[in-house]
Amino acid sequence: MNKDTIGGAIGVVWTMLMVLLLITSIVKGCADDPGPKTYEGTTETNSDLDWQVKWTGKQELRKTLRDPDSLQIISETTKPDGPGRTIYRCHYRAKNGFGGYQDDTFSIRVNH
Numbered sequence: 001m002n003k004d005t006i007g008g009a010i011g012v013v014w015t016m017l018m019v020l021l022l023i024t025s026i027v028k029g030c031a032d033d034p035g036p037k038t039y040e041g042t043t044e045t046n047s048d049l050d051w052q053v054k055w056t057g058k059q060e061l062r063k064t065l066r067d068p069d070s071l072q073i074i075s076e077t078t079k080p081d082g083p084g085r086t087i088y089r090c091h092y093r094a095k096n097g098f099g100g101y102q103d104d105t106f107s108i109r110v111n112h
Contacts, residue, residue, distance in 0.1 A: 049086065053078045053110045057088030061106045070095035074103070086110050 054076055062068040076090035089107040096102045 049112065050078050052112060053086045053088050056110050057090065057106070057108050060108050061090065061092065064106070065094050066097055067095040070101070072101075081109060084111055086112065 057076070057078075058071070058073070062071060065071060072093040074091040074093060076088070079087045079089070081087045086109070087107060088110050089105065091103065091105050093101050093103050
């Protein structure tokens, strides 16, 4: 065998190993998904409840802003806080009284 044939064979084997590794990673990631979670005392799934809490939290945040249309959510989280309660927390950017943008955080306990 010459160098070109050996180099080509190594390239093919390398490519096949990378494809196999990618497929294995995808399948393993899907298998580890435990499915929807439920909060204590409620039958709503995690995603349904999170959506409701985030929506309520954003509405309450908008009420506190000078220019609610300028709201830009940077990150947001929800955390259970006992039966029927969830804490909504977000890091956001919005216009201040001088027209400039300011980063801040907002937290609220949402009853559901």
